[in-house]
Amino acid sequence: MAAGDIVGESIIWSADEQALYWVDIGGRRIQRLDPETGAHAAWQTPDFPTSIGLRKDGGFIVGLRREVCLWRPGGSFETFAVPEPDLPDNRLNEGRVAPDGAFWISTMQSNLNPDGSPRAMDRKSGAIYRIAPDGTVTQLTPREYGITNTMAWTSDNRFFFADTPANEIYLFDYDPASGALTNRKTIVSGFERGLPDGSCLDAEDRLWNCRVVNGASVARFSTDGALLDLIELPASWPTSCTFGGPDLTTLYVTSARFTMTPEHLATHPAEGSLMAVEHAGRGIAEPKFLG
Template sequence: MTPRLVFDASDIVGESAVYDERRDALVWVDIGGKRIHRLALAERRHEAWPAPDFPTSIGLRADGGAIVGLRDRVALWEYGDEFRTLAIVEPDLPDNRLNEGRVGPDGAFWVGTMQNNLAADGAAKAMTRDSGAIYRIDRSGQVSQLTPREFGITNTMAWTDDGRFLTADTTRNAIYAYDLCSGLLVNKRLFATPLDRGAPDGSCLDTGGFLWNCRVAGGACVARFRPDGGLDRLVELPCTWPTSCVFGAPGFATLYVTSARFTMTAEHLTAHPEEGALFAIDFLGRGRPEHRFG
């Protein structure tokens, strides 16, 4: 169960890892680097494409393409082709941007927003308010707001077998649970006790209903929470800012973890060149296939 380096991506903010079992490939974004990765696992073949704006999340489509969250919009994308806008999110809040995004069990693309913390060149910009919310975008491009605009940084999207939706607010070091009722989110409450190990970023569920959560901002680990929200274990990582995770490879038996080098000093990166890489850990459990848009 020792983490191993799979690909030295040097991502500024690697995020939104998904596993495409049809291609046996991992797909993820580098938000600050404005690029999208795909790594064919068996062949170790890596491809990368530039994005026209900050790509914040990516999901798989039923027809084989991808759906991508950009800074202010959600777009349909064929790998290497142009981005076709499906929906613009929060046009009344130009200083917000999209962050987390994932295809839900309903076949829609769910996205979270936040105050934009990135300058045009990808450098850090100060945040001054909590104005993020969670939205649902269906195949027609209709946007439905599911929560008030009360999040600092939206992260984590997971749908449990018993009808709960799990999500996180990184700035509050909190993971929440909602009940899903006729497509609406109700009864928000704390899911897991805040940890003194970084803050919550991206997550995935395994077949046992355990939530695997990356602990960003110095957490240097992935935390596994039981279905009742109790902490089950910590898996240490060689990177300090793990950002997203997904089970992949045949059998969904390997946990892949992206990471970031955002705001890190040149001295730190010289001493820790693995920051921003893609890692893998075997024998932790088994994951679930991704839902597909449409």
């Protein structure tokens, strides 16, 4: 699909609707697609949207630039939590509903000017936060990451995370009772195809990681960092992925065209598109936020 996303991100599959939802950060919009009928809808957001998750009672939890909000299509964005009120120069980035029904969100120094143009970064100030269903915010890591990406929880209580400019993917031990993260180890470092962006898990606890910045691929890694597969894509900046479809066997991938020149876009029409890879693997159901 020629989505025209400036930065497509945070794609999720709604099994209830048999539809995809994702955000376009630079375009300040949330999009929906029914792959079966081709029906497409989009809603403008009051600030840069950075992530989206399903809610148990309907609607969505949405990360904007600074706030985490509750939202229903066509309705207003109701502020639910502000993870970093003391760091106005930071913004939210990756966000995902965890298996326990909490919403996890990560931060980074903002790389966006108010008009959406690129802004230089000069520090690592990103961290991971857990937002409980009652709105309690808990900081889970130090503020030591550059561009925070990838969130995935394995069935044996381990947690994948990535720092894009560092070109590293990490694996933590995860306590499902408290959300505590311990024993971080780097499992992928210096992988030569692009840089790590968003990811999803399959039913075998394998990580499918989008390789942004000319990576033009999705890499499948084991929990020890071994490369198991590499899917080539027509877009050079894939950003996030999810398994969808009635049997969760289609891999859907968003992409970006942020910072690309008109000349490049004229000869590379797939940039910023939504892509589908049939029978890539089998995914798992998306958790729902309990708040």
